[in-house]
Amino acid sequence: xxxxxxxxKLFSVLSGGGVQISDVQRSRISARLDxxxxxxxxxxxxxxTGAGKSSLCNALxxxxxxxxxxxxACTRDQQEVELNTGGRGIKLIDVPGVGESRERDQxxxxxYRELIPKVDAMFWILKGDDRAxxxxxxxxxxxxxxxxxKGKPFFVxxxxxxxxxPFREWDEQHNRPGVKxxxxxxxxxxYVSQVFDLxxxxxxxxxxxxxxxxxxxxxxxxxxxxxxxxFIVLDDVDEEYRSRKSxxxxxxxxxxxxGDVIGSVVGAVADxxxxxxxxxxxxxxxxxxxxx
Numbered sequence: 102x103x104x105x106x107x108x109x110k111l112f113s114v115l116s117g118g119g120v121q122i123s124d125v126q127r128s129r130i131s132a133r134l135d136x137x138x139x140x141x142x143x144x145x146x147x148x149x150t151g152a153g154k155s156s157l158c159n160a161l162x163x164x165x166x167x168x169x170x171x172x173x174a175c176t177r178d179q180q181e182v183e184l185n186t187g188g189r190g191i192k193l194i195d196v197p198g199v200g201e202s203r204e205r206d207q208x209x210x211x212x213y214r215e216l217i218p219k220v221d222a223m224f225w226i227l228k229g230d231d232r233a234x235x236x237x238x239x240x241x242x243x244x245x246x247x248x249x250x251k252g253k254p255f256f257v258x259x260x261x262x263x264x265x266x267p268f269r270e271w272d273e274q275h276n277r278p279g280v281k282x283x284x285x286x287x288x289x290x291x292y293v294s295q296v297f298d299l300x301x302x303x304x305x306x307x308x309x310x311x312x313x314x315x316x317x318x319x320x321x322x323x324x325x326x327x328x329x330x331x332f333i334v335l336d337d338v339d340e341e342y343r344s345r346k347s348x349x350x351x352x353x354x355x356x357x358x359x360g361d362v363i364g365s366v367v368g369a370v371a372d373x374x375x376x377x378x379x380x381x382x383x384x385x386x387x388x389x390x391x392x393x
Contacts, residue, residue: 148226163339229262254325328354
């Protein structure tokens with residue numbers, strides 16, 4: 102059942118705080134907040150076949166993402182999968198991995214250019230124990246990098262890091278790498294950071310199969326997203342991987358978004374009055390917009 106929110110309560114509190122809003126302005130504010138509430142986030146998932154795109158998405162979103170498949174390596178079309186998580190849902194777009202052939206890569210470059218402007222965030226999945234990333238690097242720098250420079254949230258995800266040597270050192274009891282293995286994983290992160298010319302915070306080491314590193318991945322993703330998308334995306338992440346840090350960032354992003362919507366419609370108003378009004382109905386707002 103679609104959630105509903107009593108905007109009259111919000112407007113009444115605003116009015117009591119000295120913020121006068123006309124009927125037309127109320128309609129505009131309600132429409133904009135409804136639009137934000139119903140938005141379906143889109144995540145682009147890129148990387149070679151065998152890097153573990155399916156397993157990562159399955160783990161993060163707690164669903165069997167059968168449509169994001171590594172089985173058909175020869176597919177030339179992007180695959181879109183909508184996950185129904187009980188709320189808005191989230192759309193994953195899987196695109197073919199590069200490096201099959203020069204002809205295919207040229208074909209895929211057009212596909213990537215069409216896709217990237219449509220997504221809210223991108224994951225480029227690398228297999229943790231791969232030794233060569235030259236194809237990924239070249240494609241990233243020529244096709245993807247211009248969008249990253251404009252602020253598109255982007256992460257290189259080193260998946261299957263439990264297979265990095267010495268893989269027998271993996272601590273199964275505590276679900277973490279051993280000392281030497283952990284050092285090698287960190288060295289690989291730094292190497293990839295240099296190759297892709299990205300901050301180290303945008304290179305995440307995970308193991309989807311072992312459920313390792315996924316909380317950190319979610320934290321970084323939520324931090325990078327615009328305020329009005331933080332709470333929407335976190336709403337679709339499996340509860341196991343929502344840290345208190347990401348919850349607080351998403352909550353503040355939500356409240357800031359509501360305040361910005363009101364301010365953009367009403368114009369020059371007392372920020373403190375708007376803040377107090379939102380604070381008075383914060384529980385209702387959070388319930389309306391997500392999982393709080």
